[in-house]
Amino acid sequence: MTPPDRLSRRPGPRRTSSRRGPDEDGGALGVAGISQHFGKTVALKRIDFEVAAGEFLGLLGPSGCGKSTLLRILAGFDRPTTGTVTLDGADVTSTPAEKRPVNMVFQRATLFPHLDVFENVAFGLRISRVSKPELSERVGEALEMVRLGHLARRKAYELSGGQMQRVALARALVNRPRVLLLDEPLSALDLKIRLEMEAELRRLHAETGATFVYVTHDQGEAMSMSDRVAVFADGEIAQLGTPNEVYAAPDSSYVARFVGDANVIPVEVRSVVGAAARVALAGEELEVPAGATVAAGPAQLVLRAESIDLTSPNGGLRGRVLDRAFRGVRCSYLLDVEGIERPLRAEVPSSPSGGEPEVGAEVGLGWAPSAARLIPAEANDE
Amino acid sequence: MSSSASAPIEPPSVDPMYPGAPPDLPPAEARSAAGPKNRRTLAIAAPAAGYLILFLVVPVVTLLAYSVLTAGFFTVSGPLTLDNYKQALESDLTWQLGRNSLIVGGLTAAISVLIAVPVAYWLRYHAGRWQLAVMFLVAVSMFASYLVRIYAWRTILGTNGVLNTALIDLGLIDHPSSLFIFNQAAIVIALVHISVPYVVLVMFAAFRPIEPRYLEAARDLGGGTVQRWRRVVLPLIAGPAISSFIFIFVLASADYVTPQFLGGPGDAMLGVNIAAEFTASGNWAMGAALSGIMLAAYALCFAVAAIGLRLAGLSKIRWTT
Numbered sequence: 001m002t003p004p005d006r007l008s009r010r011p012g013p014r015r016t017s018s019r020r021g022p023d024e025d026g027g028a029l030g031v032a033g034i035s036q037h038f039g040k041t042v043a044l045k046r047i048d049f050e051v052a053a054g055e056f057l058g059l060l061g062p063s064g065c066g067k068s069t070l071l072r073i074l075a076g077f078d079r080p081t082t083g084t085v086t087l088d089g090a091d092v093t094s095t096p097a098e099k100r101p102v103n104m105v106f107q108r109a110t111l112f113p114h115l116d117v118f119e120n121v122a123f124g125l126r127i128s129r130v131s132k133p134e135l136s137e138r139v140g141e142a143l144e145m146v147r148l149g150h151l152a153r154r155k156a157y158e159l160s161g162g163q164m165q166r167v168a169l170a171r172a173l174v175n176r177p178r179v180l181l182l183d184e185p186l187s188a189l190d191l192k193i194r195l196e197m198e199a200e201l202r203r204l205h206a207e208t209g210a211t212f213v214y215v216t217h218d219q220g221e222a223m224s225m226s227d228r229v230a231v232f233a234d235g236e237i238a239q240l241g242t243p244n245e246v247y248a249a250p251d252s253s254y255v256a257r258f259v260g261d262a263n264v265i266p267v268e269v270r271s272v273v274g275a276a277a278r279v280a281l282a283g284e285e286l287e288v289p290a291g292a293t294v295a296a297g298p299a300q301l302v303l304r305a306e307s308i309d310l311t312s313p314n315g316g317l318r319g320r321v322l323d324r325a326f327r328g329v330r331c332s333y334l335l336d337v338e339g340i341e342r343p344l345r346a347e348v349p350s351s352p353s354g355g356e357p358e359v360g361a362e363v364g365l366g367w368a369p370s371a372a373r374l375i376p377a378e379a380n381d382e
Numbered sequence: 383m384s385s386s387a388s389a390p391i392e393p394p395s396v397d398p399m400y401p402g403a404p405p406d407l408p409p410a411e412a413r414s415a416a417g418p419k420n421r422r423t424l425a426i427a428a429p430a431a432g433y434l435i436l437f438l439v440v441p442v443v444t445l446l447a448y449s450v451l452t453a454g455f456f457t458v459s460g461p462l463t464l465d466n467y468k469q470a471l472e473s474d475l476t477w478q479l480g481r482n483s484l485i486v487g488g489l490t491a492a493i494s495v496l497i498a499v500p501v502a503y504w505l506r507y508h509a510g511r512w513q514l515a516v517m518f519l520v521a522v523s524m525f526a527s528y529l530v531r532i533y534a535w536r537t538i539l540g541t542n543g544v545l546n547t548a549l550i551d552l553g554l555i556d557h558p559s560s561l562f563i564f565n566q567a568a569i570v571i572a573l574v575h576i577s578v579p580y581v582v583l584v585m586f587a588a589f590r591p592i593e594p595r596y597l598e599a600a601r602d603l604g605g606g607t608v609q610r611w612r613r614v615v616l617p618l619i620a621g622p623a624i625s626s627f628i629f630i631f632v633l634a635s636a637d638y639v640t641p642q643f644l645g646g647p648g649d650a651m652l653g654v655n656i657a658a659e660f661t662a663s664g665n666w667a668m669g670a671a672l673s674g675i676m677l678a679a680y681a682l683c684f685a686v687a688a689i690g691l692r693l694a695g696l697s698k699i700r701w702t703t
Contacts, residue, residue: 077598097601098609110599113699114617123613124603157700164702175603 026054026211027087027101027178029074034083035235036069043069045235046083051179053088056205056212058222058243061232062258067215071181074213076100087178103172104181108188109164111156117143117167118152124175142174143167145204162193169204179211186221198224219259223247231255253378256302263303263344266377269296277374282317282339288372298377305332307371308346310356310363317365319344321357331356335365442677448670456664466671475655476672483651483676486566487635490573491627497574498581499623503615505582506589507597517586524579532643535572539563539644564646572640577630584629588622591701620696624687632680652676 029051036044044066051057059067072078074085076097084093092100103124111120119126121139130138143149146166156164165185172180182201186194202225205212216222222229223243230240231254239246239255250256253264267279277290279301288301310333319335322343333346346365350356357363449466451458470476505513526534538544539562546558562568592615600610616623638653645651652672659669691697 075602077601097598098604098606102602104599104602106595106599108595109702110593110595111702112596112599112614112618113701114696123600123605127604127609127613155700156702159702171603 025176025178025209026052028053028089029179029211029213030084030086030089031070031074032084032086034070034073034080034085036066036073036078037081043235044073044080047235047237049230049237049240051211051213054209054211056202056214056225056227058226058229059213059215059232060217060219060222060229060259062217065232066235067232068183071104071183071213071215074179075102075104075181101175101178102181103175103177103179104183105165105168105172105185107184109156109161109168111159111164111167111171113156115155116152117148117154117156117159120156120167121171121174123171128175138174139170142170145173145207146170146200160193161189162197165189165197166200169201173204173208173210176208177210179213180208182212182214184216187216187218194221201225223259229259231258233258249373250302250375252375253300253302256375260304261345263305263308263342264375265301265303265340265342265344267299267301267374269299269374271296279374282337284317286316286372287369288374289370290374300375300377302373302375303344303367304371305345306330306347307367308335308344308348309366310346310348311366319363319365321359321361321363324356324359326350333357335363337365445670445673448666449674450671451667453665453667456666458667458670466667467675470668470671470675476652476675479650479652479655482566482641482649483635483653486569486573486637486641486649486651487631489566489570490577490634491629491631493570493574494577494581494630495585495623495627497578498585498626499619501578501582502585502589505586506592507594517583520579520582528576529639531576532572532640535568535575536563536643539568539571563644564649566645566649568644569637569640569649572644573634573637577634581626581630584622584626585619588619591699592618617694617696618699620694621691621699624691628680628683628687631683636676 031047031049031051034044034047035042047066047070059070061067069078073080076092076095076099079094084091086092087101111117112123115123118139121142122135125135125138139152140149143152146169148163148166148170151159151163156167159167168185186197189197198221201212201214205225212225214222214225223246226243228241229243229246231238231246233254238258239251241249246255246259250259250262256262256264265281267281270278270280270285272278272290272295275290276287277299278285278287279299281301317337319337321333322336323334325332327350329350331348331350333348335344335346337344344365348356448458450462450464452461452463453466505516509516536543540546541558541560541563543562545562546555549555550558596614596618597610600614605613635651636653637651638657641649641651641654656669656672656676659665659672663669688697
């Protein structure tokens with residue numbers, strides 16, 4: 001890990017770049033006006049964003065939303081229909097994958113079956129003709145980094161799913177990529193291994209200093225690891241912000257529902273006074289923070305399931321319990337509130353003594369005023 | 383793991399750091415304990431074993447027995463002798479025909495594999511919606527009888543054949559050329575034509591498990607076309623490619639029909655001689671000895687290939703899902 005060591009990345013333009021310390025390893029990525037058409041299908045609609053050097057960006061969205069298409073463009077496997085990709089300011093749009101200082105971890109580990117763990121990790125270094133002593137040192141380091149040094153001579157079929165993804169990580173990181181792309185690398189793993197790997201990825205991100213771009217459909221993964229999250233909807237970025245912003249202040253009902261599965265309730269805004277708005281909801285008049293630019297008229301109220309409590313019997317809304325599911329630490333409720341079309345979901349801490357409302361019981365709904373958020377009404381809200 | 387070895391009750395040794403790791407399995411001998419499972423295995427293997435005994439072991443043993451008996455005219459009898467082998471190996475004709483067999487077999491096999499690998503690669507990764515149609519055409523080309531296809535090449539390459547007529551009509555030559563037929567090239571062309579479809583199908587099957595993501599991973603790690611082929615594609619298809627080579631080499635070098643129809647007087651191959659010994663000469667023992675020599679040569683090829691693949695660790699590719 002001495003500085004001269006840092007210079008011996010892949011040959012090519014990078015070699016001439018000035019020496020970088022361990023903390024300046026990540027590359028800044030720029031995506032400008034990227035769209036991708038497959039025949040008549042439009043997979044990406046003019047995407048723009050920037051990733052700072054060393055940042056961990058999560059690309060979150062349901063399958064088919066274009067996030068993997070974008071990752072393939074960033075990796076250099078596909079060329080976009082329009083737009084440019086820049087790396088540290090240099091246009092790399094037409095640089096093929098094999099020449100980009102960018103490495104990828106695939107959804108399925110994709111280890112070469114004829115090579116053992118060591119040779120899989122050494123693959124990129126052999127191609128770039130790294131000297132023998134340096135090669136074994138770097139492969140050893142990379143394997144230690146993912147804590148698999150003891151399995152260097154195993155073949156892929158002798159590894160568990162989690163170990164395979166660790167090897168795939170080591171195989172990518174050993175090349176010291178400016179940007180590491182991860183395409184749902186944990187989706188094929190068991191929950192327990194997945195949680196371990198999330199911690200591992202955070203650690204690797206901190207240790208390597210590389211820029212990480214992480215594609216996932218799992219909002220938990222995206223939120224727990226990312227510095228910022230881009231929520232994708234149908235080939236576009238619906239919202240880009242820190243996990244906190246996206247979670248607490250969704251811009252649209254889509255983001256509110258996709259991230260954290262919030263209740264989105266159509267309301268009528270009566271008046272806006274300063275930062276507070278008075279809205280009509282199920283026959284009641286409530287005061288909520290005005291949030292984004294909301295004027296009098298139809299709007300939507302975003303209310304997180306875990307913000308609702310059922311212990312305020314007087315005042316506010318009253319509802320009937322449609323369904324209850326005990327989940328250990330908390331209890332999930334489905335509540336029918338007169339005047340609100342869709343049942344509301346509530347996540348309430350379960351009380352040690354029991355005594356939660358039964359199905360069919362009448363309950364009063366309350367929440368902290370600041371927990372609700374107003375967003376503009378949407379024409380095509382489903 | 384050593385610290386837990388003394389614990390009285392120990393579940394299968396799972397690495398505590400990585401609970402997902404497969405537990406250490408007992409050695410193979412310990413697992414294959416005799417029992418009812420063994421009897422079932424035998425029952426399942428019986429048809430295959432029966433087939434091999436009836437159609438491989440019995441004929442080959444008979445042939446080898448003939449080769450060490452004394453020759454009569456269309457008969458063999460005692461005593462046992464190695465004279466047939468001695469005679470066969472001392473004959474200049476055997477070596478000359480063997481050389482022809484080696485050249486024709488080797489060229490046919492090499493050219494067939496070199497044509498079939500790119501075709502199969504294209505079929506696997508780039509044919510798209512044409513894949514099924516082209517595969518079907520490849521299979522259809524195997525429907526025509528072997529003899530018909532040899533005759534077809536005669537009508538193409540012959541002195542008054544399609545090729546000569548076309549060249550004359552184009553004004554490139556003024557009288558029919560006899561250069562196209564009755565030589566080793568004509569034999570190889572016909573045998574390649576017959577062999578390629580088999581190799582294409584085998585190689586397509588070889589490419590099947592190599593999902594495009596493996597090639598993308600190689601690209602992502604800096605591998606250009608040459609490096610991808612050298613480090614990923616070729617090692618992964620080496621087994622089937624070498625098997626195909628040997629398969630076609632055996633079929634082509636032992637062929638005794640094509641040389642007679644498309645070869646010149648000096649282009650006969652070992653198979654032609656063996657056929658003649660069994661029919662015209664009536665020397666079954668000599669025919670059997672020549673066959674035995676070829677069999678030994680093929681077994682040697684196979685052994686070399688098998689050992690080579692094993693040493694390279696490529697004899698069995700174990701894919702992960």
